[in-house]
Amino acid sequence: MSALSPATDIDRIRARCAATGLGDIADKVFAGERLSREDGVRLYRARDPFAVGMLANHVRERMHGDLAYFNVNQHINYTNVCNKLCRFCAFQRLPGQEGAYVMTPDEVATKIREQLSEPVTEVHMVAGIYPKLPYSYYLDIVRAAKAVRPDIHVKGFTMIELMQIAKRAKKPLAEVLPELIEAGLGSCPGGGAEIFADRVHEEGYHLKNTGQQWIDTARTVHQAGLKSNCTMLHGHIETIEERIDHLDKLRLLQDETGGLQTYIPLSFHPENTEWSHLPGPTALDELRELAVGRLMLDNVPHIKAYWIMLTIPVAQLALTWGADDVDGTVVEEKIYHDAGASTPQRVARAELVQWIRDAGRVPVERDTVYNVVWSADESLATVGEAAPVARG
Ligand code: V47
DSSP: OOSSOOHHHHHHHHHHHTTTTTTHHHHHHHHOOOOOHHHHHHHHOSSSSHHHHHHHHHHHHHHTTTEEEEEEEEOOOOBBBBOEEEEEESSBBOOSSOOOOOHHHHHHHHHHHHHTOOOOOOHHHHHHTTSSHHHHHHHHHHHHHHHHHOOOOEOOEEEEEHHHHHHHHSOOHHHHHHHHHTTEEEBBOTTOOOOOOHHHHHHHHHTTTOOHHHHHHHHHHHTTTOEEEEEEEEEOOOOHHHHHHHHHHHHHHHHHHHOOOEEEEEEEEOTTTTTTTOOOOOOOHHHHHHHHHHHHHHHOOOOOOHHHHHHHHHHHHHHTTOOHHHHHOOOOOOOOHHHOSSSSSSOHHHHHHHHHTTTTTTEEEEEEBBBEEESSSTTTTTSSSSSSOOOO
């Protein structure tokens, strides 16, 4: 696979885009110009999704060549107790309900200890909103992880969890974040954004943060010096215009703060949820979503194809539809598996490397903030020096 599209490739992509009425959008992309919201809607509606994929792949290769990032991580969902009653969620339990659990800080430490023989660099720690947990609990679980594995990067707490933590701390988030950082928090994941539109919020998750609150919280996180990821939950009751509105709001936030590292479109999994009558997205919908994300979010460095949610074959394809990252080894995942995911709970590092190679890409193990840990491309720097990322 060629790292950068030569002129003939550009001509081929332009011709395919022109044939489906996207010639002007292709020209903007080749010139590095920002796409408008209307352009975004046209990308979603294009008769030929492969034209959109080719365009997104062009941008992906302009930014990252053939590199495909992964990490060695472990997920810990410290509680499934939640009071938000989101209709898309199969993970939540009410206090006392069968299957409800809360891990103690010692149990979190045990989960980290169990993986000490693996070269894990990140723990991804997210959970439900259980109002009884005191502020000290959140500090303690971060400290517990760091005590067992001091060099581990704690990527923890979505924006809704951070709002809850600040509420329990009885002080503004801007004052809470330095204490979480002091305890060992390294960055924040991108979950919980869903679809920002008030209509969908009202219908699907009205007890949760609004879109505006998600954005305001993320801004505060970035102002505290932490990076975060961002997501969009697609394939349920949202419209194309609502998706574009969501992407545009993320793009504006990024213009302002520069704190977003990676965008992850999250495919709705309907099983065991209140929306189980909805079909969820097809594999083609998922690939198109990644491609539109790559094209619209011109200021977000990375696009992640989360293999747990997509399956490994679709994640492999995604590496030519705009994605440059596949997440990591994971170890234990509950949110998607409760909602019917058929993927394994973990993948071995060597397997991850092999299936990235099989997809025609060059595997690069990164840490959470994209320092290179190991690379099949020996010219890349390793930890301590940021991976070379050309901005598209
Ligand atoms: O916050 C919940 C969503 C998120 C369902 O930042 C569902 O690197 C689909 O955010 N079907 C958790 N989606 C996953 C997440 C994530 C995953 C991997 C990497 C990163 C990162 C973040 O999943 C939740 C919610 O938005 N979700 N239930 C469902 N049934």
